[in-house]
Amino acid sequence: MCAIGTRLRAAADAAQAYGLAAVHIGAVAPVAVISLASDPAKRDYCVLYNPEILALGGEPAEGPEGSVSMPGLQVSVSRPQRARIAYDDEAGARHELELEGLPARIAQHEIDQVNGIFFLERLSRLKRDMAIKRWKKSRPA
Numbered sequence: 001m002c003a004i005g006t007r008l009r010a011a012a013d014a015a016q017a018y019g020l021a022a023v024h025i026g027a028v029a030p031v032a033v034i035s036l037a038s039d040p041a042k043r044d045y046c047v048l049y050n051p052e053i054l055a056l057g058g059e060p061a062e063g064p065e066g067s068v069s070m071p072g073l074q075v076s077v078s079r080p081q082r083a084r085i086a087y088d089d090e091a092g093a094r095h096e097l098e099l100e101g102l103p104a105r106i107a108q109h110e111i112d113q114v115n116g117i118f119f120l121e122r123l124s125r126l127k128r129d130m131a132i133k134r135w136k137k138s139r140p141a
Contacts, residue, residue, distance in 0.1 A: 021113035
């Protein structure tokens with residue numbers, strides 16, 4: 001599993017992504033990398049093996065989200081402002097993190113992805129369809 005973490009971190013760094021799930025590099029594994037930095041201009045990556053959300057809290061807030069799978073598309077997604085997550089490190093030790101703000105949003109987004117939930121599924125059908133049409137129109141023919 002360590003090789004996946006290394007590849008995932010490198011891919012996230014190359015894309016300057018806030019986070020990335022293993023599926024984005026063609027690996028079917030419960031692994032994600034997230035930036036823990038509160039400053040969106042910085043990236044402070046942490047590799048999460050077997051990540052899970054333990055608790056969510058705070059008022060839901062709208063915030064922009066996108067995916068390397070759909071470059072250039074950003075939509076507003078409502079998510080709780082706090083998240084307590086658990087994950088294994090590369091040595092297999094279990095850890096917990098309390099996250100708030102942008103890092104909490106990133107963790108929720110990537111853990112959803114690990115669990116097979118794409119961020120567009122968090123939108124109403126109408127908003128999702130509009131976003132997909134907008135993205136398709138923006139692609140070169």
